[in-house]
Amino acid sequence: MSFDMPMADFRSIAAALVCACSAFAASADGPPQKPSDETVLFGDLPAVEAASLHAQTLAEAPANITVITADEIRRYGYRTLAEALSSVRGFYVTNDHTYHYVGVRGISLPGDFNTRFLVMLNGHPLTDNIYNSNGFFGQDFGLDMDLVERIEIIRGPTSALYGSNSMLANINVVTRSPVDATPLRLSTEADSFGERKATLSMSKYLGGGANLLVSGSVFNDTGISFPTDGLAVPPGVGSSFSNADGERGYHTFANLIWRDWSFTAYFNARDKQPPVGLGTSLSGDPAQYAVDSRSLVSAAYKHQVGPGELRWQISYDQYRYHDRYDYPVEGAVEPVCDYNRGDWIDSQLTYELPVAIGPLTVGLEGTWNLRSLQYNVVNGVEQDIAGRPDRSVAVFAQQQWNLSPRWKLYGGARLDYSRNYRSFVSPRVALIYQPSARTVYKLVYGRPFRNPSAFEQFYNDGGLSYAAAPQLHPEVASTFEASLERQVTRSMALVVNGFHYRIGQVIEAVTLDDGVLQYRNAGRLVSTGLELELKGKLAGRIEASASTTFENATGGQPAPGQTENARLPNSPQLLPKARLGVPFFRERLFLSGALQYLSNRYTASGDLLGGFLLADFTATARLHPRFDLEAGVRNAFDRRYEDPVNLSVDSLRGDGRSVFIKLVWRVWE
Numbered sequence: 003m004s005f006d007m008p009m010a011d012f013r014s015i016a017a018a019l020v021c022a023c024s025a026f027a028a029s030a031d032g033p034p035q036k037p038s039d040e041t042v043l044f045g046d047l048p049a050v051e052a053a054s055l056h057a058q059t060l061a062e063a064p065a066n067i068t069v070i071t072a073d074e075i076r077r078y079g080y081r082t083l084a085e086a087l088s089s090v091r092g093f094y095v096t097n098d099h100t101y102h103y104v105g106v107r108g109i110s111l112p113g114d115f116n117t118r119f120l121v122m123l124n125g126h127p128l129t130d131n132i133y134n135s136n137g138f139f140g141q142d143f144g145l146d147m148d149l150v151e152r153i154e155i156i157r158g159p160t161s162a163l164y165g166s167n168s169m170l171a172n173i174n175v176v177t178r179s180p181v182d183a184t185p186l187r188l189s190t191e192a193d194s195f196g197e198r199k200a201t202l203s204m205s206k207y208l209g210g211g212a213n214l215l216v217s218g219s220v221f222n223d224t225g226i227s228f229p230t231d232g233l234a235v236p237p238g239v240g241s242s243f244s245n246a247d248g249e250r251g252y253h254t255f256a257n258l259i260w261r262d263w264s265f266t267a268y269f270n271a272r273d274k275q276p277p278v279g280l281g282t283s284l285s286g287d288p289a290q291y292a293v294d295s296r297s298l299v300s301a302a303y304k305h306q307v308g309p310g311e312l313r314w315q316i317s318y319d320q321y322r323y324h325d326r327y328d329y330p331v332e333g334a335v336e337p338v339c340d341y342n343r344g345d346w347i348d349s350q351l352t353y354e355l356p357v358a359i360g361p362l363t364v365g366l367e368g369t370w371n372l373r374s375l376q377y378n379v380v381n382g383v384e385q386d387i388a389g390r391p392d393r394s395v396a397v398f399a400q401q402q403w404n405l406s407p408r409w410k411l412y413g414g415a416r417l418d419y420s421r422n423y424r425s426f427v428s429p430r431v432a433l434i435y436q437p438s439a440r441t442v443y444k445l446v447y448g449r450p451f452r453n454p455s456a457f458e459q460f461y462n463d464g465g466l467s468y469a470a471a472p473q474l475h476p477e478v479a480s481t482f483e484a485s486l487e488r489q490v491t492r493s494m495a496l497v498v499n500g501f502h503y504r505i506g507q508v509i510e511a512v513t514l515d516d517g518v519l520q521y522r523n524a525g526r527l528v529s530t531g532l533e534l535e536l537k538g539k540l541a542g543r544i545e546a547s548a549s550t551t552f553e554n555a556t557g558g559q560p561a562p563g564q565t566e567n568a569r570l571p572n573s574p575q576l577l578p579k580a581r582l583g584v585p586f587f588r589e590r591l592f593l594s595g596a597l598q599y600l601s602n603r604y605t606a607s608g609d610l611l612g613g614f615l616l617a618d619f620t621a622t623a624r625l626h627p628r629f630d631l632e633a634g635v636r637n638a639f640d641r642r643y644e645d646p647v648n649l650s651v652d653s654l655r656g657d658g659r660s661v662f663i664k665l666v667w668r669v670w671e
Contacts, residue, residue: 066157092533
């Protein structure tokens with residue numbers, strides 16, 4: 003299906019839809035009334051914290067926000083963060099069978115490492131200090147989904163609070179409190195792709211106001227039979243490789259809450275055998291692998307000091323990576339191993355003061371990179387990558403003005419100073435108009451940024467595949483968001499969200515005359531679009547949602563035969579989704595189904611990949627007060643499709659139909 007709409011028509015339709023929805027809301031709203039449990043906008047959803055560094059309702063937050071709750075994760079069978087995010091309006095997931103990549107606002111460039119948004123764990127950014135990546139969405143995300151209390155998806159820029167990378171969206175994963183967790187819980191799961199996983203979690207009151215939660219899991223995926231058609235494989239190789247695409251690893255998580263303190267430990271590792279790699283693309287070669295580990299330990303303190311609340315946190319973060327891929331060198335195949343060692347300390351101090359006009363938040367943050375080491379080994383010869391660890395400091399402030407019962411204004415700015423990339427000021431302004439408890443309008447402007455990563459600035463393997471980059475400069479964006487959030491009935495909510503992004507000084511890998519890649523500030527990206535969503539309950543019990551996203555993202559490095567402002571690779575222009583969930587037998591059984599369509603996308607070389615429809619079905623059953631059974635099928639119609647990737651090939655076949663089953667045993671309640 004093709005969706006090549008002229009921008010003039012696109013903007014006209016977007017304007018007409020916004021005006022129509024505004025007119026509908028204006029006609030339906032009377033004067034502001036006192037909120038009640040039945041009329042408060044999205045009142046059944048929890049408060050969010052990441053949008054403003056303090057708890058607030060969805061209507062109050064200076065952004066359009068989606069919340070995925072723990073109940074939704076269980077009922078719809080989301081086993082990874084990628085599965086959960088793929089259900090969200092405007093988000094889509096690409097899989098190159100080594101990593102998952104999340105696209106939003108039509109931007110997910112092949113070869114980019116998920117660098118233009120943030121993923122946070124309880125408000126702590128998980129961005130590593132080598133690739134500036136937020137790319138852990140499969141089993142390489144070290145937190146089991148059973149531990150997630152909610153996922154806050156904040157659309158738009160948040161650099162005014164969080165600094166670099168938070169350009170397109172902010173994804174905050176909030177874990178269950180040790181106070182609320184099950185004392186002892188065991189789960190096992192398996193699927194038809196060869197995955198086997200077991201998870202054990204425990205929580206205990208230790209006395210003296212201390213509560214502890216500890217969890218661990220192990221997984222082993224034997225892989226699938228991966229087709230080799232269209233791949234560069236050695237002579238004599240058959241039509242598929244068996245036991246390809248496998249992985250194994252572990253997750254551990256611990257959280258101790260004691261009075262005003264919260265201590266967290268998060269350790270994990272994953273060993274992945276990619277079916278298609280870099281270099282010669284020797285599919286199914288067991289000698290090729292990629293191993294990731296992302297860990298941290300942190301302490302957070304929160305206490306009432308004077309009229310306001312003081313928050314302080316300090317963390318030690320660690321990132322480890324190594325791989326092996328085979329490359330053609332002078333007519334022969336040579337193994338090349340890359341190693342990354344990242345260690346850094348981060349600390350943040352904030353103080354929230356309730357002043358007469360509204361809450362004022364001020365903060366100070368510092369990051370000290372202890373090590374950001376990159377090196378590779380070619381035929382046993384080690385080559386270090388030159389570079390120096392970055393260090394940065396930032397000050398920020400955000401003021402909320404309660405102009406009237408209907409109007410709120412947010413203004414904030416952050417000054418970041420980096421030893422490697424100098425200083426940057428990132429402001430954000432949000433105007434919120436709430437004419438009634440059922441309707442809210444939001445306008446948001448931001449100027450977020452992204453500093454170059456250590457990999458982009460310093461990586462160079464002697465000309466084998468990358469050349470040393472010139473001095474790079476931060477990417478800079480101007481972003482505009484406008485949304486209407488309307489409770490159209492007691493149980494149904496409508497969201498209309500328009501956006502326009504202009505990102506300049508985009509850092510991309512440019513191919514030089516000798517075929518070697520080099521990172522440069524190469525150009526700009528422009529993305530404009532409109533999102534519509536209707537979500538709630540039918541007949542008081544059937545969960546239903548439907549959304550669609552129209553977007554047009556252009557710019558970047560044009561593929562051969564394309565113009566300079568051509569559509570971005572891996573950018574669908576149409577992204578509709580639908581979901582339905584029905585409880586039975588007093589909610590002891592929950593059946594759900596979901597549909598998602600991605601329109602056609604270009605690869606980096608300019609090939610056009612067709613659109614496709616995916617269907618998922620899940621059943622969750624309470625077999626016993628202590629036993630739950632989850633089962634589901636993914637890609638139920640076994641739709642064959644391809645994703646744009648950035649490997650030795652331009653596109654890879656996506657996963658076919660798979661079936662999973664999961665058993666949960668709450669040993670003690």
